[in-house]
Amino acid sequence: MTSGPEFPDDFRAALVDLFRWRRDVRRFKPTPLPEGALERLLDVASIAPSVGLSQPWRFVVIESAECRAAVRACFERCNAEALASFSGERAALYARLKLAGLNEAPCQFAVFADRATEQGHGLGRLTMPATIDYSAVMAIHTFWLAARAEGIGMGWVSIIDPAEMATILDVPPEWTLIGYFCVGYPSENHSMPELEREGWEVRRTSTIMTR
Template sequence: MSAPRFSDAFRAELHELFAWRRDVRAFRPDPLPQGALERLLATACLAPSVGLSQPWRFVLVDDPARRAAVRANFERANGEALAAEPGERQGLYARLKLAGLDDAPCHVAVFADPSTEQGHGLGRRTMPEALDYSAVLAIHTLWLAARAEGIGVGWVSILDPAPLAATLEVPATWHFVGYLCIGFARADHEVPTLETAGWECRRPPETFLIRR
């Protein structure tokens, strides 16, 4: 089979998709369309992975008690993060809405399984963390696919991994990568929320380029 040829119009739309991908923090409680989450997870599994190991593991968190435990985990971790901020930044930090845990209809915890035999260890001997990187690529693939369908994703990273793994009763060897809130955003923003809030600004690509 010959590879598809993508048009200039498609590339322009793809760039627009990248630009409009946002870390959503405020969700509408409306449920996702039937089959949407399963479709997004299937697309996530098209992501590249080291040695074709596909180490990602998705845990759908629907149980109210487990969700409450995740929320409590976030509150503890967020309180510690707030206390660690310099005094002049604490007010700004406190005003940021850092989780969509209350309203997002779908919660998905993403782990990487370092014990997987799939891939036969290819590419992991010197960089075993490549398994975690592969799970991150799956998250990003899901994120873009969701945005293309008008669905928002919020990545909650302010969580303590060990209690979270215990709450979700996953194997102790799994590495926690990210907790995703998925649903329809209350509002769409082209500029990242953290930028409009004054927390940080996006820097130009040449800032990160080093030539040798």
């Protein structure tokens, strides 16, 4: 048996800084990522834990102008519907928020969870089948942190219709959309999340219960 690595105090402090500086980026520079950077970060994402070692994440990189235009149109329709669901000051605030970087981000990809995967042989999924989706989220978070460590920003676009996205991207029917992501170098950096800066919501402390 080999001993595990030891992480010194300065590494642990830097790791907490990384967690704090992870941001949902909406404003990107047009600068492309270095050659192979996206593929390398996706490889890092695949180190993430998954239920039964199922690795159910499926990455779809969107490069064609036609697909990107269709995704943007999907977002714009869903965003208009979301705006209509609010009223008064909340609607005005929602209208001011920048909720996607679809026009600027040089890299865009979708993450799906393959609920029908045979890898892992179903271990850990009988009573909690949603762990397949949770595993894909772990891969997303791993990518996000690895990208931020290199100064690369990422934004999660959730104001989209999953069924329409599956049609646009022409994926197998057993794949479930987890999220759509914009990736690139941020055009600005802030220590506070934009939603907090704009007054949409404030970060709260963890809810901890004991029994």
